[in-house]
Amino acid sequence: MxxxxxxxxxxxxxxxxxxxxxxxxxxxxxxxxxxxxxxxxxxxxxxxxxxxxxxxxxxxxxxxxxxxxxxxxxxxxxxxxxxxxxxxxxxxxxxxxxxxxxxxxxxxxxxxxxxxxxxxxxxxxxxxxxxxxxxxxxxxxxxxxxxxxxxxxxxxxQAIGLLKSSVAHDISNLVAIVDVYLGLMEEEVDKSAAIYEYVNAVKSEVKRISILATDMLDLSKNKLVIHKTKFKISELVNELKLYSEAFSKTSNAKVEFHIKCDDEIVADRNRLFRVFFNLLNNAGNAVKENGIIIFSVKKTGKYITFLVADNGKGIRKEDIGKLFQPFYTSGKIKGTGLGLAVVHDIIEAHNGSIRVRSTLGSYTCFFIRIPQDG
Ligand SMILES: Nc1ncnc2c1ncn2[C@@H]1O[C@H](COP(=O)(O)OP(=O)(O)O)[C@@H](O)[C@H]1O
Ligand SMILES: [Mg+2]
Known part of the structure; x- marks a missing residue:
């Protein structure tokens, strides 16, 4: 015994x-x-x-x-x-x-x-x-x-108190105005001209700034309040596809979408977009030439399960526990360490769960599960 x-x-x-x-x-x-x-x-x-x-x-x-x-x-x-x-x-x-x-x-x-x-x-x-x-x-x-x-x-x-000041708010508002002007430029510009590409590249970068500013705002809140609506999963996926086209041009990665469920879901759509935007960006940073990123959605009982996987550099076992801490960043020149912290808070606010599986030098997989009915 x-x-x-x-x-x-x-x-x-x-x-x-x-x-x-x-x-x-x-x-x-x-x-x-x-x-x-x-x-x-x-x-x-x-x-x-x-x-x-x-x-x-x-x-x-x-x-x-x-x-x-x-x-x-x-x-x-x-x-x-x-x-x-x-x-x-x-x-x-x-x-x-x-x-x-x-x-x-x-x-x-x-x-x-x-x-x-x-x-x-x-x-x-x-x-x-x-x-x-x-x-x-x-x-x-x-x-x-x-x-x-x-x-x-x-x-x-304490750290985020600095961000909490109106800075993040101001950035967010200013960037929203820039985005409107870029939208107008996009309409005016000849689609075959080189400048059309540049406008799109600027739009994509502006989107990143706007997401960073909203991530900062969310992290500054003691308790994240989300705004749920009912929408079809494909609405979110289409938005991600649009972004991933621009993203594939500037990174080494191709994103494959495996969508096995297009039900309606009750969730905060803008925040879920930011979750996957952050995960796709991290995956894009982790892969080398000809990297593959897989984004999949399926239904498991009362839950919708999302997966973002890449065949990039992977994460050391001892670092996995630190990933969701604000300001934890590693191996990046421009990392802020805010992305996964906000991803975690958003998923938690949806009563969902997030798990990571990774092998150094081989792959990383993020599994996210949220209740379909909110
Ligand atoms: N798919 C991934 N593959 C390898 N490392 C990752 C991946 N996703 C996240 N990481 C690691 O987690 C760290 C924290 O990510 P994040 O919170 O988004 O901050 P940032 O991207 O600004 O560094 C990254 O710096 C990176 O070291
Ligand atoms: Mg990141």
Whole structure:
């Protein structure tokens, strides 16, 4: 028993020690615990006391749910902080045994660790001790994560306070005026003349400035408020295609679009455009000659999944955890480090998730999932 137990606990400590984000870390911990205790149904439920909603992390995924924290056993544990150890008689019809343990730091309840569907339908004393130990570790990891986020927010607020001044706003407004004049020039100019190309090149650069200014504005907000509308995915894709034509001329990359779903989606269209604009730009910067970038869209259940992949230089494993921090930039002369930070905030504001997979020198893939109905 000692070997497998030590192995499970060491793996959990290693997970906590990694720089994984909670939506990756918690499912991993749940899986290791479930496998060790031979429990088929394990989950960690985190409570957002501001909105009274819960986020549930199972061994394979995380999902958001607007469940009242006052409901059911989980609600009871969340409210009272007491633990439930319920063993039903084996093989009887009286139902499944379960453990519901609070994730607590001092008197603050962060969530609930819930385990049921165990082989033999019985939690012995040792099982309870192990689950309790893991619950303590999880609570520490979650608290560390929260503190880190608060520190990050504080540091960023100071830095971003500079941007928050009207500068970003002014740039944004001025650039919008330049864009209108460029549109007029585009109409006037003979499409076969060389100057038409130049006007388009200027338009594309102006778009980048305008996106940078709006990214700065978004990052200066404590909480990003998004404006959702219903639109067809192809409307967004067409806008990206238009941009990618101009972009292919100035970078080494060709963008391939694999669109497997053209449903309607409820989202902030302008902000989603900026998400993919940033991801495509980063991919374009990462590839060498004849780079290929793939943009794909498909539907997975109630979610729309987007993928932006490139066969460029890739990202070092140890840098993956830093990607979404504001001002993290690497390997670029003109990098601001704001793109992925704002991408992260926009996706979070859509209740979505973003994941990265990359192999150095080979490829990088960003997966984004957002609820179709907003
Ligand atoms: N597709 C990619 N391939 C390789 N590195 C990437 C990719 N996307 C992002 N990165 C890395 O992440 C860093 C942060 O990106 P971002 O936040 O957009 O800031 P910036 O592009 O201004 O540097 C980049 O500087 C780069 O090192
Ligand atoms: Mg960028």
């Amino acid at each position: 000692k070997g497998p137990l030590l192995n499970a606990l060491t793996r959990i400590s290693a997970e906590i020690n990694s720089t994984k984000k909670l939506d990756v870390l918690l499912p991993d911990i749940v899986k290791i615990t479930g496998d060790y205790l031979k429990v088929r149904n394990a989950s960690i439920v985190l409570i957002d006391w501001d909105t009274l909603t819960i986020n549930c992390y199972t061994g394979c995924s995380s999902y958001h749910n607007s469940l009242s924290v006052k409901q059911g056993v989980i609600g009871d544990v969340a409210e009272s902080g007491t633990e439930y150890i319920v063993n039903k008689k084996s093989y009887s019809s009286s139902g499944k045994s379960f453990l519901a343990l609070p994730l607590k730091i001092g008197s603050k309840i962060l969530g609930v660790f819930y385990l049921t569907d165990k082989d033999e339908n019985y939690f012995n004393y040792e099982d309870v001790l192990i689950a309790r130990y893991i619950a303590f570790q999880c609570a520490l990891a979650i608290e560390m994560h929260n503190i880190h986020n608060k520190m990050r927010a504080n540091e960023n607020l």
